[in-house]
Amino acid sequence: MIRVVIVDDHPVVRDGLRGMLAAAGDVDVVGEAADGAEAEAVVRAKSPDVVLMDLRMPGVDGVTAIERLRDFPARVLVLTTYDTDSDVLPAIKAGATGYLLKDTPRDELFRAVRSAARGEAVLSPSVATRLVGQVRTPAAEPLSEREIEVLGLIARGCTNREAAARLFISEATVKTHLVHVYAKLGVKDRAAAVAVAYERGLLGA
Known part of the structure; x- marks a missing residue:
């Protein structure tokens, strides 16, 4: 069975x-x-x-x-x-x-x-x-404002827990946002997401 x-x-x-x-x-x-x-x-x-x-x-x-x-x-x-x-x-x-x-x-x-x-x-x-x-056609869908906020904190070295505390959301929600970011950017991890985001001008200089 x-x-x-x-x-x-x-x-x-x-x-x-x-x-x-x-x-x-x-x-x-x-x-x-x-x-x-x-x-x-x-x-x-x-x-x-x-x-x-x-x-x-x-x-x-x-x-x-x-x-x-x-x-x-x-x-x-x-x-x-x-x-x-x-x-x-x-x-x-x-x-x-x-x-x-x-x-x-x-x-x-x-x-x-x-x-x-x-x-x-x-x-x-x-x-x-x-x-x-x-x-x-990877990454056709734009990142939401919240997803950019989360990715920006990750780019500055924050852990998921630290990002959650700063945005007043749960750690699980941060993880979910990151999963969406990875999917939209066509990447598999944090480092690649940050690199692609900078490359596309999503996070500024």
Whole structure:
């Protein structure tokens, strides 16, 4: 049996997914969580093979939760209503094995869960198209004012915690902003982000 944890802030969605997955025959829903913070505790306690993760949740969001779950063997399969670049790219870069939309047909969801459990990448057609487009035209989306503020502090040597304190936001929020910055700039780490930002004149002299 494939052990699954469902993470979504809407109880009716969790109930619906639990009922749907029961029909798969080889899937056992071993736990649920209403946000990213709860997800980490449930994954630690239940040791699932696959985590079905919504993205936009109160408190700790899906992207931050995916980052926190990197050290666990569970594969994270995003299941959400949103397929914009600002949702898809950070989730994939954070470590999600797959990305599906909530209107995915039942049998496709079953196949996706099985594929994710084997460690295979699973992408809905619209998401795959977006990723290909991003490769062709990286960094087409401008940085937000807050993302520039965060990157500016990082450029001056601040840690995530220090940047959070100066901007009066949580450390997790700083990390999320940085994930978005990396995605938009087409880079993988802080140093590269700062270098590209200076190169493009985003941070001034």
